[in-house]
Each structure stands twice: as C-alpha cells, then as structure tokens.
Amino acid sequence: MSQAPRAKQPSIAQLRAFTAVAEYLHFRDAAAAIGMSQPALSGAVSALEEVLGVQLLERTTRKVLLSPAGERLAVRARAVLDAVGGLMEEAEAVRAPFTGVLRFGVIPTVAPYLLPTVLRLVQETYPDLDLQVHEEQTASLLDGLTTGRLDLLLLAVPLGVPQVTELPLFDEDFVLVTPADHWLGGRVDLPREALRELPLLLLDEGHCLRDQALDICREAGRDDDTPVTTTAAGLPTLVQLVAGGLGVTLLPRTAVDVETGRAGLETGYFADPAPARRIALAMRAGAARQGEFEEFAGALRRALVPLPVRIAE
Numbered sequence: 001m002s003q004a005p006r007a008k009q010p011s012i013a014q015l016r017a018f019t020a021v022a023e024y025l026h027f028r029d030a031a032a033a034i035g036m037s038q039p040a041l042s043g044a045v046s047a048l049e050e051v052l053g054v055q056l057l058e059r060t061t062r063k064v065l066l067s068p069a070g071e072r073l074a075v076r077a078r079a080v081l082d083a084v085g086g087l088m089e090e091a092e093a094v095r096a097p098f099t100g101v102l103r104f105g106v107i108p109t110v111a112p113y114l115l116p117t118v119l120r121l122v123q124e125t126y127p128d129l130d131l132q133v134h135e136e137q138t139a140s141l142l143d144g145l146t147t148g149r150l151d152l153l154l155l156a157v158p159l160g161v162p163q164v165t166e167l168p169l170f171d172e173d174f175v176l177v178t179p180a181d182h183w184l185g186g187r188v189d190l191p192r193e194a195l196r197e198l199p200l201l202l203l204d205e206g207h208c209l210r211d212q213a214l215d216i217c218r219e220a221g222r223d224d225d226t227p228v229t230t231t232a233a234g235l236p237t238l239v240q241l242v243a244g245g246l247g248v249t250l251l252p253r254t255a256v257d258v259e260t261g262r263a264g265l266e267t268g269y270f271a272d273p274a275p276a277r278r279i280a281l282a283m284r285a286g287a288a289r290q291g292e293f294e295e296f297a298g299a300l301r302r303a304l305v306p307l308p309v310r311i312a313e
Contacts, residue, residue: 008051012084015077017044018056022074025064086148090288097292098126105134105141106154108234109203110279113254114154114304121303126296145284152293153282156212165290167281167297168312170304172253174216174275176268177260179245185266192216192270199247201238204231213250216275235259252277253308278312 013036020030021041031041049056056070066074089100106115115133122131134141134150142161144150157166176194178185184194195216203210210231232238236259238249243264251259260267281300283293301311 010048010051011044012081014044014048014051015081017041018048018070019074019077019081021045021057021064022066022070022077025066027064096128097289097295099128101130101132101151103132103134103144103149103151104154105136105144105150105152107138107141107156108135109252109255110154110156111135112235113252113258114279114307117303117307118154118300121299125299142282145282151283151287151289152296154279155282156277157280157282158278159282163285164282165285165287167283167294169279169281169297169301170307170309170311171276171278172307172309173270174213174250174277175253175256176248176270177239177242177251177256178248178266178268179242180264180266182248182266184248184268187268189271190268192275201241201247201249202231203235203238204233212277216250239265250275256308279309280312 016034017030017036017040020034021027024030024033027038027042031038034041036044045057052073054069054073055067056073058065058067104118111133119131122129134144136144138155138159141150141153141155142159142164145153145164146161154169157168159166176184176190184190184198200213202213232241235251235255239251239259241247242249256267281293281297283290287293305311
C-alpha cells in the first residue's frame with residue numbers, strides 16, 4: 001500500500017518574510033529590515049500562501065493589509081521563529097559555554113543581597129554571558145523554569161518539584177529584628193521558644209520567606225491560631241514596621257546589614273542550632289547547559305565566601 005505524499009512545510013525564510021511584512025505592512029521596508037531583495041520577499045510570501053493554502057495579504061496599489069487569516073497566522077509564525085531562535089541560542093551555548101543569553105530568575109528576598117556578587121562574578125569571569133535577570137516569587141519562577149521562559153533560578157530550597165535539579169550554594173541563619181527598646185534586642189543566645197508569643201510581622205502570601213518564618217514558629221511551639229495582623233510586600237517595609245513599634249520579624253542573615261542600618265532597630269541572634277534557610281541554584285533536570293550551570297554554581301560558592309553564610313559542600 002503506497003503512502004500518501006507528505007504535505008509541504010513552510011520554510012524559515014518564508015516565515016521570516018511574512019512576519020516582516022506583517023510588521024511593516026510595506027514590502028520595501030520589510031525587505032530592508034531582513035536583508036532580502038523585494039522580489040525575493042514577495043516570492044517567499046506568495047510561496048508561503050501556496051503552502052498554507054490561504055491568502056495572507058491583501059495587496060493594493062497603495063498599501064499592504066493583513067487578511068483575517070494573515071492576522072491569525074502572523075502570531076503563530078512569530079512564535080515559530082522565536083522557538084527557532086531559542087534552539088539556536090541553546091546550540092550556541094552548548095558549543096561555547098558562558099556565551100549567549102542566560103535568563104536568570106531570583107526571589108525578592110535574595111535579589112538585593114546576592115545580586116551584587118552574582119553580577120560582579122559574571123562581569124569579571126563570564127564577560128560574554130548575556131545575563132537577563134527576572135525578580136519574581138517562587139511559584140512564578142518555577143513556572144518559568146518548567147515552561148522554558150527561564151534557564152536558571154536562585155532561590156530558597158528544598159522545592160520538592162519533579163524534574164528540577166537543585167545545586168546548593170549556602171545555608172544562612174535567621175536573625176530576630178526588634179524595635180530598639182525591645183527586651184530581646186541585642187541578645188546572642190535567643191531560644192527559639194521566644195517566638196511563641198511575640199507580635200510577628202511577615203511578608204505577604206506567596207513569599208517563601210513567609211512560609212519559612214511560619215515553619216520556624218511552629219517548631220518553636222507557636223500556636224497556628226496566633227494572628228498575623230500586619231504584612232508587607234518586601235523586607236524594607238517590614239523592617240520599617242518593626243522600627244515603628246508594630247512588632248518583630250525574622251530576617252535572613254544576608255539581609256541584616258542592608259536592612260537594619262537605620263535607627264530604631266535591634267537584632268537578636270539565636271542560640272545554636274539557629275533556624276536557617278538554604279539557598280541554591282535550580283535548573284531543569286537534564287538541561288543541555290547542565291555542565292555550565294554546575295561550573296557556575298561552583299564559582300558562585302567561592303564568590304560568596306565573604307558573606308555571613310555557611311557555604312555548601
């Protein structure tokens with residue numbers, strides 16, 4: 001039994017020609033934009049219309065318009081070209097590590113305190129790497145990683161997400177931040193049990209630091225029914241609320257110097273073992289750039305040594 005002939009497929013050149021015309025609505029301008037002659041551009045669009053079996057453009061003597069089908073398919077054509085561009089970027093990264101684009105996601109409770117180290121490392125060690133930073137909450141970052149919108153994440157772990165590999169960087173203690181006249185301010189041997197009855201201020205829902213703080217309080221024996229009446233969208237606002245006398249909060253150690261350099265605040269340190277969080281890089285399991293990301297993690301660990309953290313082995 002003979003097989004039916006395979007349908008023709010659009011070429012990349014045809015799609016590029018069509019999307020250029022869809023953007024400029026002018027053959028001469030579109031041809032100049034993609035470095036193609038005007039007759040070749042017109043021929044490529046006509047060939048694409050033949051392959052697809054639909055009319056994409058309405059040509060008049062004065063201007064070019066997209067047909068209804070053309071408006072719909074232009075979106076698809078751009079998506080195909082974007083995907084091809086991503087394929088080429090990935091191939092380039094495999095051929096030449098630490099070049100091309102790296103879409104780097106980071107959580108808000110890490111970004112202000114670690115990005116200076118990350119950016120300095122990239123500038124000094126990987127100058128050909130195009131680092132594109134995206135600051136988002138954990139759920140959004142993980143969605144971006146699994147869908148391919150992001151390549152590498154910097155966030156708190158464990159994540160417990162299948163097909164995501166964690167590359168631990170360091171552990172850091174939590175510090176209690178209080179108003180200046182608070183009875184726990186300045187202590188260096190705080191028991192965790194001190195958290196049971198304190199008026200605790202937290203970040204808004206969605207921040208992993210909020211969940212970590214609540215877990216620490218539960219471990220200390222704090223009742224889940226103890227209300228949290230005031231929250232903040234970021235750590236700077238949170239410590240301002242503390243300075244204003246509304247309560248106390250927990251800060252990761254890397255944030256303390258940046259966020260508590262204003263009047264009206266005291267810090268208290270917990271007795272060993274202090275409550276802590278782990279920060280790691282996260283990538284898709286089996287990522288084509290896995291070796292590159294593992295090398296980057298090692299370089300970042302070395303760069304983070306001066307910070308008040310415990311570097312992961």
